[in-house]
Amino acid sequence: MHDDVSAGPSTPYDPPTGPIPVIHEDADLLVVDKPQGLLSVPGRGPHLADCLLSRLEEGWPEVLLCHRLDRDTSGIMIFALTKAAQRKLGRMFEVKRIRKRYVARVAGEVAEPEGVIDLPLIVDWPNRPLQHVNHERGKPSVTEWRRLAHEDGTTRMQLMPRTGRSHQLRVHMRELGHPILGDPFYSERPEEWSRMMLHAEGLKFEHPITGKVMRLAAPVPF
Template identity: 35%
Template structure:
């Protein structure tokens, strides 16, 4: 794998070692191999790792196949992939309702990860899971296209540098406006499939909610995740008495809709290498 990257205009000068370790999160063992194999070029020349790199410098990295473990993914069908954005390093696709994000067993080949693997197979690339959507949730989801960018995207997700806006149709009327749900979430000890809110246990979970309109005892809301807990939006909205329509786990009347009415409509991030602001819309939405 060879990657040529130009450091962006707003890049703050630092030594090459710090760039690889702290910015690009290259593992220690891989950094060692890059140095000993002389597989890092700066402006087409080998540069000692203690030397400084600056905005506009061209960095070329050459990784061997043995540097990163390659996952084995059964191939699905590329026809099931709707691409919203793609470059050499990442791909954002529109996940259909009712499709799992990734397989739980090696022989599964009907998940989104399998289908994206089939889509990338002609160019000899593999998808890597950055985050997931529930099987019954549709919308925008990002995959890494190489193990080099994977930890960088993971750090961005933890740092809340990847914005995800969800549409949800919920039971009951809500006054238009904005509010935040800040309730810890833990596993339901009576049903391991479910999550519940807890005042004392569980992980911090924060969801920002905007009510767009409310009619016919239903409310159209937008949710922005500050944290990314399992079933977070579903649990939080149920906890305030407004479960998502069509939710088989958290809505006592799921027959009100033909599917879980939750859709990841917008995904936005700053590309970690080019610093381009990427914004995608997963169409069609719920409204």
């Protein structure tokens, strides 16, 4: 899931300030809680240079990128501190040996307790970076979901992507008929919410060097 350089034509990049919460650190890994509104990596142009990676490089010059979150998604991210760890983590993401868990608030009250969305996605070139469902040319995209609670006409959901396509959770929730609240691309009236209500809550994986099973989480901020 890749960065959104812009959340829309009228939305300037105004990243949050303050320290980045560290969830776990050892000789090989750095795991942090990315704030909403901060790019994972630099965008094009000097006005988009401030990002999570550049901020972490100030404290950990050796830090290496392993995956990304969209600008408006908050939550847990793993970085490597050695080339060996980066190489192994990259392979683990590739073969889907890292389990991700997200929490979202979506529009409307979801009736069913759980389900699976299997809809192939591809970039909508005239409107990039938007993605859309395309059964002929789209890449396989699968999301498991579970309803957590109804909240004032909305629903809190747990989302577990089996694949990692760009905007996958955002498009899949819209296709379910319950777009993520505050999503500047795929929901109606996003300005009614203080942020996009999507947070990467948890990761489960084997440590790339020691093999120890790691279960790490970042508290949901909404």
